[in-house]
Amino acid sequence: MNQETIKIEGMMCGHCQMTVEKAIRDVKGVQDVNVSLGDKQAEVSYNPGITDPATIRSAVVKAGYKVMD
Numbered sequence: 367m368n369q370e371t372i373k374i375e376g377m378m379c380g381h382c383q384m385t386v387e388k389a390i391r392d393v394k395g396v397q398d399v400n401v402s403l404g405d406k407q408a409e410v411s412y413n414p415g416i417t418d419p420a421t422i423r424s425a426v427v428k429a430g431y432k433v434m435d
């Protein structure tokens with residue numbers, strides 16, 4: 367498993383947090399995700415043979431949030 371921390375802009379409440387968490391969890395190959403509203407970030411464990419950080423980031427963007435680099 368690889369770990370990736372993604373900085374996310376635009377989450378305002380618990381609903382946003384859940385939306386982002388679900389979007390990431392639905393990416394095939396994601397093992398675990400923990401989204402922090404306070405820290406504005408997601409910590410993701412994923413299987414590098416199945417997915418990659420770019421795919422996970424794009425799922426966040428598709429859900430309507432901004433990924434910071």
Ligand SMILES: [Cu+2]
Nearest residue numbers: 378379381382
């Ligand atoms: Cu919200």
